[in-house]
Amino acid sequence: MAQDHDHPQDHDHPQDHDHPHDHHHHDHPHGSDLSPMDLRVRALESILVEKGYVDPAALDVLIETYETKVGPHNGARVVARAWVDPAFKARLLQDGSAAMRELDVGGRGGEHMVVVENTPDEHNLVVCTLCSCYPWPVLGLPPVWYKSPPYRSRAVIDPRGVLAEFGTALPAQTRIRVWDSTAELRYMVLPMRPPGTDHLDEAALAGLVTRDSMIGTGLPSSPDQGDRA
Amino acid sequence: MSRPPEPPVFAAPWEAQTFALVVSLHDAGLFTWGEWAQALGRHGDRMADYALWLETIEALIAERGLTSPTALEARRAAFARAAAATPHGQPILLENDPEA
Numbered sequence: 001m002a003q004d005h006d007h008p009q010d011h012d013h014p015q016d017h018d019h020p021h022d023h024h025h026h027d028h029p030h031g032s033d034l035s036p037m038d039l040r041v042r043a044l045e046s047i048l049v050e051k052g053y054v055d056p057a058a059l060d061v062l063i064e065t066y067e068t069k070v071g072p073h074n075g076a077r078v079v080a081r082a083w084v085d086p087a088f089k090a091r092l093l094q095d096g097s098a099a100m101r102e103l104d105v106g107g108r109g110g111e112h113m114v115v116v117e118n119t120p121d122e123h124n125l126v127v128c129t130l131c132s133c134y135p136w137p138v139l140g141l142p143p144v145w146y147k148s149p150p151y152r153s154r155a156v157i158d159p160r161g162v163l164a165e166f167g168t169a170l171p172a173q174t175r176i177r178v179w180d181s182t183a184e185l186r187y188m189v190l191p192m193r194p195p196g197t198d199h200l201d202e203a204a205l206a207g208l209v210t211r212d213s214m215i216g217t218g219l220p221s222s223p224d225q226g227d228r229a
Numbered sequence: 230m231s232r233p234p235e236p237p238v239f240a241a242p243w244e245a246q247t248f249a250l251v252v253s254l255h256d257a258g259l260f261t262w263g264e265w266a267q268a269l270g271r272h273g274d275r276m277a278d279y280a281l282w283l284e285t286i287e288a289l290i291a292e293r294g295l296t297s298p299t300a301l302e303a304r305r306a307a308f309a310r311a312a313a314a315t316p317h318g319q320p321i322l323l324e325n326d327p328e329a
Contacts (some may be wrong), residue, residue, distance in 0.1 A: 031313040032321055036264035037243040039312075040283055045250055046323060047296050053257055059249040066248065067238050111262065131269035133262075141238050141248070147277040177275040183262035 060129070064142055075138035075188060076209035078115075079220075080202045083193045093117055096188065105139055113138065116179060117190045118216075123174050124189045125216035127155035130219040135186035139214055146215070156180070166217040189216040191212045196223055243278040251286050259293060 007171040032126040034042065048054045078100055082089035092099035096113035100106060113135055116124040128134065129152050145151050154162050159176040163169070170176070191213040197205060200223065212218030239245040243244065268285050269277055288298055311326040324329065 032310060032315045032319070034312045034321065035243070035281070037241070037280070039305040040245045040301075040307050041243045041250070042308050043301050044283070044287060044290075045246060046308075047300060047304055048250065048254070048290070050293065053259070053295065054250060054253040057288075058253055059246065062249040063239075063245045067245070071238070089327050128266075130273075133266055136272075138230050144278065149274050149276065152277075168271055183266040203296070 026061060040047070066136075070136065071140035072138075072209075072211035072214065073206070074140075074213070075135070075214045076206040077103055078105055078188075079190060079209045081207035082115075082190055083205055084202050089190070092190070100138065111135075111186045112182055113140050114179075114185060114187050116177070116187055117191050119193045120171075120192075121175060122188075122214065123157055123163075123170050123176050124158050125176055125178045126181060126187045126189060127152060127178060129153070129156060130180075130182070133181035133183055133186060134179075135188045138188050139211060143211070163217060166212065168218055181201065189214050193219050194220050239279075243283075247279045247283045247286070251282055254286065254290070259295075260289060265289075 005134070016084060045054065045056075045059070077094065082092050088099060088102070090103075091158060092115050096115040097106075099115075100113060107165060116126075118124055120155065126135075128146070132142050132147040134146060156178050159178050160170070163176070181187055191209065193205070200208075208220045208223065210218050213220045222225055239248065241313065251265070254260070255265065260268075265285075268289055272281060274286075275281055275293060287298075287301060291298060307323060307326045308321065310328060311323055312321045314327050315321045315324045
């Protein structure tokens with residue numbers, strides 16, 4: 001007998017209907033249609049569930065976690081704490097994973113978080129040249145451009161050119177260091193605290209920390225930009 | 230001073246489902262993240278997106294002997310028939326396959 005758990009995507013994901021790969025065939029008004037990718041993933045999942053390798057409920061929990069709980073706001077909390085607490089910052093640069101656990105920001109295990117600090121002399125940029133290794137626990141899942149071959153190759157060859165395309169201009173004397181992630185070693189950038197933020201508390205500071213500033217392709221927002229947002 | 234909303238993590242449900250399957254199989258001990266990165270990296274010049282993840286996990290589980298390309302293909306056909314037999318808006322269940 002086939003497993004028959006109800007796929008959440010049948011009802012819960014309105015974007016299903018907006019996705020270009022979903023072709024609804026209106027000449028078959030009485031039936032449903034699945035895109036080729038939907039068919040592939042359903043076939044795979046149903047076989048793996050039958051064989052006992054995966055638990056449908058666990059899949060739903062994983063998806064919900066990454067859709068709603070894990071994201072760049074976690075990394076932003078870490079950065080803001082480092083900006084206001086020099087002792088925390090020292091621990092963060094010493095052992096990223098351990099310091100993040102203090103804020104309940106944690107990995108799935110296995111990978112080790114390394115935090116690299118931007119200074120006026122040195123700017124850091126993170127890439128995965130092999131595939132798409134990324135610090136999930138602090139930044140969530142990677143943006144599409146992070147996984148693209150042009151970014152993966154050009155970040156190493158021409159980091160300044162890549163930064164320019166992101167609209168990030170650095171002083172000519174600032175060195176750029178590129179960090180190539182692996183499955184075991186994930187990097188996050190600690191950006192510099194923007195000027196004019198002495199009056200802000202930790203939560204307001206976290207609001208200035210963009211995802212791209214923690215990858216190194218961008219800089220934190222300035223307080224003025226934050227007010228407009 | 231509020232954060233802009235974060236963009237959706239997954240562009241489509243099948244991406245989310247693929248991601249969750251890969252993480253679950255890793256957690257079940259089928260491969261290490263190092264092995265996963267190597268498998269993805271075989272296609273060095275391709276976008277490392279969820280389509281590549283799906284292709285890679287299908288290949289990996291076939292290599293591990295969990296299932297075969299033939300079994301996957303048969304199951305896809307069964308789901309396609311089940312979908313066609315399911316009124317729009319209702320959950321698509323394998324048992325709706327008229328040939329089941």
